Amino acid sequence: MWENLSLKEVVELTKDPFPSIRKWVKEKGKKVIGSTIPDVPEEVIHAFGFLPVSLIGTDKPLKKAPSRLPDNACSLARSNLELVLSYEGDLFDGFVLPQVCDTTQHLSDIWRIHFPNKYMECFLAPRQVDRPSARYWVKEEIERLIESMGNWSGKKISNSDLMNSINLFNENKRLLKEIYDFKKKNPGALSNKEFFSLVKLSMQVDKEEFNKSLKAIKDQLKPQKGEGYLDVVLAGITCDPPEVYGLFDEIKLNIVADTLVTGTRYIQGIVPQDKDPVEGMVDRHMNRGFFSPIHDNVYRNFEEIKALYKENNAKAVIYIHIEFCESQEYDLPDLKNMLRKEGIPFHVMDTEYQTLSLSHLRTRLQAFFESLKGGAL
Amino acid sequence: MSETQKSEKPKKELTKSQMLSKKITEDYMNEAFRAHELGKLIGYTTAISPVEIFVAHDIIPIYPENHAVANLTAKKGAQLCAVTENLGYTSHLCAYARSDLGYRETGITVTRGIPEPDLFLACNAQCFTLTKWFQVLARRGNLPVFVFDTPEYIMDKKARQEIIKYCVLQLKELISFLEEVTKRKFDYDRLNEVMKYSAESSRLYKKFLDMAQYKPSPISIFDALIGMAIAVYRRGTPECVEYYRTLCEEFQEKADKGIGVLPKDKEKYRLYWENLPVWFKFSDHAKLLGSYGGVILTSLYVHAWSFEFDLNKDPLLTLAENYVSRFSNSTLEDRADMAMDLFKRYSLNGMIMFMNRSCKAVSFAVPTLKDVLVKRTGIPALVFESDMGDQRFYSETQIRTRIEAYFETLDRLQSKVA
Numbered sequence: 001m002w003e004n005l006s007l008k009e010v011v012e013l014t015k016d017p018f019p020s021i022r023k024w025v026k027e028k029g030k031k032v033i034g035s036t037i038p039d040v041p042e043e044v045i046h047a048f049g050f051l052p053v054s055l056i057g058t059d060k061p062l063k064k065a066p067s068r069l070p071d072n073a074c075s076l077a078r079s080n081l082e083l084v085l086s087y088e089g090d091l092f093d094g095f096v097l098p099q100v101c102d103t104t105q106h107l108s109d110i111w112r113i114h115f116p117n118k119y120m121e122c123f124l125a126p127r128q129v130d131r132p133s134a135r136y137w138v139k140e141e142i143e144r145l146i147e148s149m150g151n152w153s154g155k156k157i158s159n160s161d162l163m164n165s166i167n168l169f170n171e172n173k174r175l176l177k178e179i180y181d182f183k184k185k186n187p188g189a190l191s192n193k194e195f196f197s198l199v200k201l202s203m204q205v206d207k208e209e210f211n212k213s214l215k216a217i218k219d220q221l222k223p224q225k226g227e228g229y230l231d232v233v234l235a236g237i238t239c240d241p242p243e244v245y246g247l248f249d250e251i252k253l254n255i256v257a258d259t260l261v262t263g264t265r266y267i268q269g270i271v272p273q274d275k276d277p278v279e280g281m282v283d284r285h286m287n288r289g290f291f292s293p294i295h296d297n298v299y300r301n302f303e304e305i306k307a308l309y310k311e312n313n314a315k316a317v318i319y320i321h322i323e324f325c326e327s328q329e330y331d332l333p334d335l336k337n338m339l340r341k342e343g344i345p346f347h348v349m350d351t352e353y354q355t356l357s358l359s360h361l362r363t364r365l366q367a368f369f370e371s372l373k374g375g376a377l
Numbered sequence: 378m379s380e381t382q383k384s385e386k387p388k389k390e391l392t393k394s395q396m397l398s399k400k401i402t403e404d405y406m407n408e409a410f411r412a413h414e415l416g417k418l419i420g421y422t423t424a425i426s427p428v429e430i431f432v433a434h435d436i437i438p439i440y441p442e443n444h445a446v447a448n449l450t451a452k453k454g455a456q457l458c459a460v461t462e463n464l465g466y467t468s469h470l471c472a473y474a475r476s477d478l479g480y481r482e483t484g485i486t487v488t489r490g491i492p493e494p495d496l497f498l499a500c501n502a503q504c505f506t507l508t509k510w511f512q513v514l515a516r517r518g519n520l521p522v523f524v525f526d527t528p529e530y531i532m533d534k535k536a537r538q539e540i541i542k543y544c545v546l547q548l549k550e551l552i553s554f555l556e557e558v559t560k561r562k563f564d565y566d567r568l569n570e571v572m573k574y575s576a577e578s579s580r581l582y583k584k585f586l587d588m589a590q591y592k593p594s595p596i597s598i599f600d601a602l603i604g605m606a607i608a609v610y611r612r613g614t615p616e617c618v619e620y621y622r623t624l625c626e627e628f629q630e631k632a633d634k635g636i637g638v639l640p641k642d643k644e645k646y647r648l649y650w651e652n653l654p655v656w657f658k659f660s661d662h663a664k665l666l667g668s669y670g671g672v673i674l675t676s677l678y679v680h681a682w683s684f685e686f687d688l689n690k691d692p693l694l695t696l697a698e699n700y701v702s703r704f705s706n707s708t709l710e711d712r713a714d715m716a717m718d719l720f721k722r723y724s725l726n727g728m729i730m731f732m733n734r735s736c737k738a739v740s741f742a743v744p745t746l747k748d749v750l751v752k753r754t755g756i757p758a759l760v761f762e763s764d765m766g767d768q769r770f771y772s773e774t775q776i777r778t779r780i781e782a783y784f785e786t787l788d789r790l791q792s793k794v795a
Contacts, residue, residue, distance in 0.1 A: 111744055
């Protein structure tokens with residue numbers, strides 16, 4: 001189902017992948033495990049023979065979530081809750097939900113109470129990563145997940161099962177990285193929206209099939225630099241709705257680096273294969289890029305974005321702020337000041353899941369880049 | 378009002394415990410302001426954090442939350458928060474954090490302020506906000522932050538053992554961190570001594586809160602909120618034990634004499650409160666509820682400091698077990714059980730569920746918790762939304778109307794039962 005997709009089909013599917021997931025599951029008779037972002041070791045879920053699906057919100061209207069999570073809750077959390085309460089809950093046999101902040105902690109509880117008959121597990125990611133105990137804890141959590149999933153399914157997995165899944169998932173990330181490297185130099189050949197759709201769909205469908213599409217898409221790419229593109233760094237957690245990428249394409253911005261969980265931070269998740277698979281997944285967790293709720297080094301966000309801007313010779317940094325994401329909102333004023341002090345042009349886009357009109361974002365974005373091109377910033 | 382008029386106002390005589398609280402607080406703040414002179418460091422920490430380790434290592438703990446409460450209670454919230462919003466912070470962040478950042482910009486405070494920090498200890502068993510707020514403050518002075526990460530105390534027994542092991546490991550890391558910062562060796566004998574004081578004061582604090590069992594209750598949540606201050610900032614000291622011993626004696630005497638917050642024949646509704654209080658409406662709410670025969674007796678929030686330290690265990694183990702299992706770090710199911718325990722022990726017959734815009738850590742559980750508690754108790758709930766410290770999110774008429782309507786409902790239900 002997902003092995004022979006064109007770029008255009010990928011973009012279409014990313015809008016709503018769930019009908020195709022339903023069809024695939026019916027055909028294959030597999031169980032589906034949903035997880036919210038970030039950092040659930042999806043290879044573990046796959047090694048048990050289940051389909052791991054990342055939940056990254058919905059653009060469908062909110063109906064039930066507002067009565068559970070108030071309007072000052074992170075819009076991604078509300079959107080994900082709505083996705084399962086109103087639309088796709090029955091598709092899933094279980095969920096593995098990571099906890100990284102107050103909102104995700106409560107979200108797990110609410111979710112569990114609403115789905116008493118489904119498999120539910122939390123992935124309690126450490127919210128500090130600079131001390132030895134963090135590494136110890138990640139390992140404990142991965143091992144607990146393996147045990148919990150084994151108890152639920154009645155199956156046992158071997159290191160070789162895990163390694164096979166890691167191999168497949170690593171291949172997916174290597175393919176995405178190669179396509180990203182190509183896109184950075186050839187913005188005329190692959191749009192931002194197309195590339196980030198490839199990443200997003202990778203997080204939601206069967207990789208064995210989708211890797212074939214990725215390989216074919218990669219092989220068909222022909223160099224095309226295009227004209228008038230401006231290289232930018234995209235910072236944040238997620239970037240939705242997908243039409244925001246369309247805006248970047250419209251005004252010829254070429255994303256050459258990013259810090260998104262649905263972008264580079266996912267691609268960075270290649271697991272080292274020269275060691276025990278669990279140890280490899282722990283290494284991966286510890287080495288991933290900055291994520292505001294779990295990194296205790298308060299300057300890392302700034303340092304990473306500055307490095308990406310300089311290494312890639314970018315012209316500006318665009319920050320995607322998810323409305324009501326508390327973690328971002330505590331970081332943002334200082335980050336803005338630090339980058340501006342460095343002379344780095346910085347533009348914040350306030351986004352909200354369920355937003356349909358982007359006209360205000362377009363106007364502000366256009367104004368920012370017009371002044372940038374004119375050298376006024 | 379002129380100064381002369383102010384001084385003419387008759388002063389209410391302070392009780393023994395109030396005088397003690399005043400002295401303890403003054404001594405504590407005097408020492409804190411002279412910390413560097415005394416060769417000590419100031420550690421900012423969260424109200425729920427293993428402060429016993431600070432005390433044992435002669436770090437003076439300072440709680441920016443407490444300072445924020447003083448300003449918010451004195452209705453300075455909107456003014457200070459607006460200053461912070463002008464710096465680029467959004468209006469829906471915690472009012473403690475916003476008012477604190479506003480205080481740092483303007484120096485406006487109703488107290489003498491708080492000393493500047495040397496280091497930070499953020500324990501996320503309370504909330505994630507404090508970690509982020511402390512990170513903002515740390516960036517200003519390039520100061521070290523230690524995050525004591527307490528994963529949610531999920532219900533699986535085996536997972537709980539692992540969580541505690543992880544927390545003990547971190548407490549050892551905290552000790553190494555403090556040794557490195559202060560260049561002094563940590564004294565475990567001193568920690569054992571501090572734990573004795575902390576265990577005893579926590580036991581007495583719980584005894585004080587449990588005075589709410591009596592009918593009429595000699596204690597309301599407003600007494601508890603005032604009474605908890607010393608437990609928050611002087612845990613682990615002999616004066617803290619002395620304070621709660623005195624407080625318990627005073628309230629026990631009231632209970633023995635049958636003196637209630639409301640007279641026995643007027644005490645119709647013994648209420649549960651979910652969340653932190655609306656600090657700037659503190660006394661107004663007490664008066665309004667009292668006029669309907671209602672008295673709020675308790676909340677999980679005030680019980681957050683009634684620790685049960687086991688002195689027979691390794692101090693780091695009992696610290697980890699206690700701090701990780703606070704209500705704010707427990708699952709919704711466990712929170713409901715904790716609240717149900719209070720409903721039963723204190724014979725509660727009403728509940729006010731406050732959706733506090735400032736406190737996501739507590740409030741996001743409220744809609745589901747309300748459903749569970751209403752189902753388990755059969756008692757209707759009053760839910761209202763506002764902010765604990767920012768008056769701009771408080772609608773006087775709306776909330777008053779809802780409170781009035783709630784008591785009418787309770788009256789109707791009671792008359793049906795009668």
